[in-house]
Amino acid sequence: MKISFQQVSQSFPLQGGTFTALDRVSLDIEEFVTVVGPSGCGKSTLMNIAAGLVSPTSGRVAVDGEEVHGPGPDRGVIFQQYALFPWLTVRGNVEFGLRLAGMPRARRREVAEHYIDLVGLSDFADALPKTLSGGMKQRCAIARAYAVDPKILLMDEPFGALDALTRVQLQDQLLRTWSSDRRTVMFITHDVDEAVYLARRVVVMAARPGRIQQVIEVDLPYPRTEEIRLSPEFAAIRNQVWHAVYHQ
Ligand code: ADP
Ligand code: MG
Numbered sequence: 001m002k003i004s005f006q007q008v009s010q011s012f013p014l015q016g017g018t019f020t021a022l023d024r025v026s027l028d029i030e031e032f033v034t035v036v037g038p039s040g041c042g043k044s045t046l047m048n049i050a051a052g053l054v055s056p057t058s059g060r061v062a063v064d065g066e067e068v069h070g071p072g073p074d075r076g077v078i079f080q081q082y083a084l085f086p087w088l089t090v091r092g093n094v095e096f097g098l099r100l101a102g103m104p105r106a107r108r109r110e111v112a113e114h115y116i117d118l119v120g121l122s123d124f125a126d127a128l129p130k131t132l133s134g135g136m137k138q139r140c141a142i143a144r145a146y147a148v149d150p151k152i153l154l155m156d157e158p159f160g161a162l163d164a165l166t167r168v169q170l171q172d173q174l175l176r177t178w179s180s181d182r183r184t185v186m187f188i189t190h191d192v193d194e195a196v197y198l199a200r201r202v203v204v205m206a207a208r209p210g211r212i213q214q215v216i217e218v219d220l221p222y223p224r225t226e227e228i229r230l231s232p233e234f235a236a237i238r239n240q241v242w243h244a245v246y247h248q
Contacts, residue, residue, distance in 0.1 A: 004061065005061050006062070008058075008059035008061060009023055010054070020210070022209070023209035026059075027212060032184075034201075035205060037205030041211075050186060052070040052075070076153050077154045078138075078154070078155045086130060094116055121139050142170075151184065157188055171197060201218065
């Protein structure tokens, strides 16, 4: 599936005037795209518009040609702050969307089991979120998003709060899953290494007003491996992205 941002602008009222958070952003996303840029450049706003949580001031977003008017089951959203239902167990959280979709109980259990296993939380299926580490909560949020099988994943700094090792593990797991389903992913991060490691294309944004500064192709094969992560080719692209972000 394809997400198309067409001349998307967003402004907010500010001290009697207006503040332009996004200025005519046009972008097509298929496959795996990461978005990097300084704090406040409008990354989350752009993703919330794609999620249908925010309406743009002008311009439009379409999914396979259909204009987005609100959230939908075709788009799974994962935020940095887990956003799990605290009163539900891991299993309850993962089953939640399936129950909303009217899936029968036995089938729901089966599907939830599959995704809980996929993210390595089988031993914690009956645990409440408050008893889990940050990494485990985020695994649960990922399983919950995957369970409803959205064609598009929208991820807003999903690994931003995690330690470096957990982050690398979740990156690899995300890529493993992605290589079998090849769904469309829009992944926001402020980590340049993460942006390059995951993506086919890195979109670099600039602030004031929020806009696309540069789109950098990551011409590295999948599956991405540690060898690729440590290669001179990777370093060259990382440096290019770094430059675009920090010396724009
Ligand atoms: P990023 O995710 O890149 O850090 P955001 O999309 O969160 O940036 O925000 C972009 C800019 O828009 C910021 O300056 C932020 O303060 C402003 N902004 C975001 N949402 C609102 C809102 N609802 N009202 C006013 N200003 C907002
Ligand atoms: Mg943000």
